[in-house]
Amino acid sequence: MTQPGDPIITVLLCTAAYLAGSVLFALPVSRLWKLPDPRAQGSGNPGATNVYRTGGWAPAAATLILDAAKGGLPVWLAHSAGLSVMVQAIVALFAVTGHMIPVFYRFKGGKGVATALGAGLALAPVTTLLMATIWLAAMWRWRISAVASLIAIVCGPLISAFIEPNTLPLFGLLALLIVVRHRNNLIRLAQGREAGL
Numbered sequence: 001m002t003q004p005g006d007p008i009i010t011v012l013l014c015t016a017a018y019l020a021g022s023v024l025f026a027l028p029v030s031r032l033w034k035l036p037d038p039r040a041q042g043s044g045n046p047g048a049t050n051v052y053r054t055g056g057w058a059p060a061a062a063t064l065i066l067d068a069a070k071g072g073l074p075v076w077l078a079h080s081a082g083l084s085v086m087v088q089a090i091v092a093l094f095a096v097t098g099h100m101i102p103v104f105y106r107f108k109g110g111k112g113v114a115t116a117l118g119a120g121l122a123l124a125p126v127t128t129l130l131m132a133t134i135w136l137a138a139m140w141r142w143r144i145s146a147v148a149s150l151i152a153i154v155c156g157p158l159i160s161a162f163i164e165p166n167t168l169p170l171f172g173l174l175a176l177l178i179v180v181r182h183r184n185n186l187i188r189l190a191q192g193r194e195a196g197l
Contacts, residue, residue: 010078010087014094017074021098021115024105025066026051033059042195043185047110049145067110068118071095075122085123089170092119096174100181111181113149116174120156124167127160143196146185153178 026038026046038050048067052060074095078088096116102109120128131152138148156171179186188194 006081006083009081010083010090013074013078013081013083013087013091016077017091017095018098019103020070020074021095021100022102022104022109023070024099024102024109025070026063026110027105029059029063029066030054035059043146043188045110046105048114064114064117067099067114068121070099071115071118071120072122073118075119079122085166086169088123089167092116092123092170093173093177095119096177100177111149112174112178113153116153116178120171120174123170124160124164127156127164127167127171130159130163131156144189144194145196146182146189146194150179150182150185 024046026048030036030038030051033055035051035055038046038054041050041053043050048060048064051063071092074091075088078091083091096112096119098109099112099115100109101107117128117132120131134155135148135152138151139145142148153175156175157168160168160171185194
């Protein structure tokens with residue numbers, strides 16, 4: 001079994017996670033469904049919400065699943081390699097960072113919510129499922145994806161602190177990164193201009 005702190009395996013997995021994260025699946029999915037570029041819709045975010053706005057649930061679901069898988073698979077590989085929870089968390093952060101600043105798209109990416117979902121399910125499933133439940137409740141109440149995502153991600157560190165405390169650093173950093181990536185959404189929310197579904 002690989003040692004928990006094996007630096008070569010860690011570097012390889014972090015690199016693979018970043019490169020996987022850098023594939024913005026909203027773009028090939030939109031091309032497959034012959035939809036407009038999601039970066040030209042709504043908030044300009046290449047994610048499932050904007051794909052939903054142009055093509056409905058089927059391509060949006062495909063985008064969500066693929067973006068989540070690119071976060072979950074590298075973490076699962078790190079776990080399978082016997083790496084520590086801390087290393088798995090680092091791999092997760094590389095995947096999410098890849099989605100946010102993708103090397104394949106001139107470092108202009110998305111918010112990272114779906115990729116964080118996949119990584120979280122692989123590393124801390126109970127915390128992540130509770131966050132997903134909060135997202136669904138907030139989405140049902142306000143019908144605005146950014147609001148639901150921000151509420152859920154801010155709750156993440158609080159939930160992990162009680163349920164899976166060894167993953168608290170991961171959820172703390174994810175909350176910080178994703179809130180920062182939503183800064184334009186926060187401005188539009190303050191101005192009453194944020195679009196719902």
